[in-house]
Amino acid sequence: MRRRVGGDGGHVDRLLAAARTCWGDTPGGAGCVVAETYDEDLRVVVRTLTVARAVCGLLSARLAVLTTPDWMPLARAYGAVQDLRPEESPVALVTSRADRAVPRELPVVHVHGTGTLKAYAIFPDQGTCSFQDELPARVGAFFERHVWPHRELIRPSAERVAWRAKSGYQVRTDTERRQLRHHGCARLGLDADRPTIAVFGHAPGRDTELFDATAEFAAADESANWLFLDPVPDPVPAAGRPRVRCVRGSLSTTMLWSMTDVGVAFGDSDLPGFGIPVIQAGWSEGGACGATHVPASPSEHRGLLREAIARHAKGETVLGPEQRERARLWSWLRRCGADVPSQLLPHWEQGDDYARALAVNLRHVEPGGDPLYGAVRRLWERREPMLTRLDLHDPAALAALAAVGSVR
Template sequence: MRELTDFRPFLRTSTVFWRNNVPPPSERIILVEAMSQDLRVTLRNLTVANALRRMEPARIVVYSGADEDWNQIIWTYFNLEEISAMATAYGAEAVFDAHALVDARVAGTAEPMEIAGVDLGGDLPDSGIPADKLDEIVYATTCRMALVARLDDSPEIQAKKDQVTARSVEFAKIYDALLANNDVVALISSHVDYNNFGLAVEAAIRHDVPVLFPQSTGGLKVYGLFPEKLPAGAPIRAGLTTQLGEFFEKHVWPNRELLHRSSELTQARAKATLGRPSWWRAGADFSSVELRTPADRAAVRVPAGRRVGLDPSKPTISVFNHAVSDALGTNWEVFEDLGDWIEKTAAWAAEHDEVNWLFLDHPHQHMYDATGFFDGVAARYADQPHMKFMRSLDLSKNYLTALTDLVLTVRGSVSSEYPALGIPALQCGWSEWSACGFTTVTESVEEYFSELTRHIEGLLAGEVLITPDQVERARLWMWFYRCASDVPSGLVQQWPVGEGDRLFEILSINMLHVEADGEPAFAAVQRMWRRREPFLSRFDWEVSPDALAIQLGAVTA
């Protein structure tokens, strides 16, 4: 819950802190997005921007705002005044409401607005974005705003698409103009999807400007998209997937003996917050997983099967429905869309009653689907006793873990969570960890169903479909995500601290009483930036094993 009364004392403190800890700006600029209602998001973006300014002196330009759609379906409040005040305290020279500007440009009522030397309210040249890329972003944004799995030809959907198209064209013009007419060091954005966020990211990559995007979880977690490292023509997150896989193979896996104790401890601690994002199920009894071994699972399997209404003597394949309108097209996927995957998987499952099929909706289904999509698929197969459709929050993770023998997903966090518990996962799309070697990743619809057939045959034959190395890799990834790529910083604080008075009191204390020398955020951003690494890390991996062990504080006895 947000409990913020007055953060003006924090603004005064942070103004002095950043004035003393960032060198004078140059003519270059850093573009910073501030389009979230949650001040923790803007806090992370601005902190990263200032950490970067310590190496690359620059001015900060912040674009903010929210439109009617976002306020209706996602945000419960949006306070531009608070965001602007925070940005100014962190040294921003300009803060503007990009949504209001876009609306005015679409309506033909925009007034002159000079930002970073560019009149954003005047005539702007067409964006250089390829037409197919603009169409993809418009399509994904329309699906998200309409809360649908895919677009149809209904007048309502087409009207929404026309509205999104008109706004997207203007967003693209604004972002292109800022990038084309300035020497931009970097773009800092909390998201890379949809027209308001994604068009800025697309423009930055096209102008050879790196993109750093902090994550809304943990301490300070940041991914980096460096244009020279991204494959041409690939979805925006695809390069991140391959780079993370390469890094994992080069640094994490070879140090598995050194990291083994840490990864096992992380796995034990991650009972209620396995996977990302942690807020889907965290903090309730149904979120915890106490089962640790195959024997634990076997003991609970029979009551779990009875609870669901499936035969516990048959293998069970659990299919995890996605938030069907969320972030379409930002990584490689083999089906046309997330809804197409679950529909075709359900149709295939109907013909395969040799195993159980458990279909689970997304824990926050209502935030992403206004059409009853999941219930509609369930109704088609209500007469199939080997297929069950359930609300995921109606089933404890202990029961789910005991019953599941194979996980199916496109890109969901379950494909990292369940292999860490010794349960294999089959993906038909890429996530950040898909190149780390602990899931089966298929590259076509044909391969997906072929692998599904092979896995079912293996389950029926009593084969173990996941190797000890894959389990260890999954647990190392869990450690890597929750620890190695999560930087503890006194300038940010862990996400669960909230965004109320408590957060800003802690930040003020750190800014007033702790010297900036040795601040982990500064060192980590510098390392990431200079080495062009795809993520922020609390460790320097380019050192000897002994030096790495010292950084880890590894238990050697």
């Protein structure tokens, strides 16, 4: 959805009026929180401004915004100013981007898409690496301290999240999976008796070294089938390579999961949670949570590919004994535990109705009592790497998860 706030539309006027009523006067203070958002998606812009306002309240700081002219009416309705005062030093940056150019000399909060509200954070005293280099290790350490030790308590909720995540996968038995696998391989002209490696999630211009290593390995490999699902020009020409296919959007989730024996992912993947090992070749916030195999170099990546294919040929798997549960717990954390329900924001999936739903929410909510403020305070005071919907330090909060049975 791309919806700018501009023009004379009635929904725009209602949204701006509701935002001004909800957020009131411009926050004051000695420093300023900078909200940076140049996105075209209203949902991203609003999330960035909302988190920035919560940080302003915590730090008693003003709100300054870096954005396009199209979004300035909305930013001003949230109490922001466009220009920084020379005497004011930024005390935090809230941004919708998380690339290597993000500064590290002040706290950085990266507002993430999907769900109701997700955000990751890095603080200056946590090292000098870039945001992208530092965050996975911080998330992994948080996972090891606050999620993995409590897996028994979290498991029922994690099973529900996994049940929802597999909604597009309609296979119920191993027999059905084998039948679909043979049908899919026959449809693509592949040998169903060979392992099938699915490569997915690659974005042009990112993780090029490992993606090129994957394509080169596939071009030379004679022992496995290869499915490339990336929206880029064919990385491996199929001519003369009968075991390589580029299948952009031509396979359903059910067919793809039934055919895949090993995944090569360039982002988050649910596959390990359903028994399919994944080599994590691209960046992911949860890359250090232990659910996937993460190569540190092209040579290590090629070694993992060789091992995965060889093990599968012997009827074995490279999926570690804990990886399935770690994958489900990470899926729970990113989809549920780190998704803060807030009356200040509609759910991402409101889509084209987002502006209207947001205006309704802002007319009826009391910002100070919203769960977002408690989540931001926990993140800031404890220097945690992500917002959380419940206090994972609190045994009582975790015990409440176990009170609800899992879905079967």
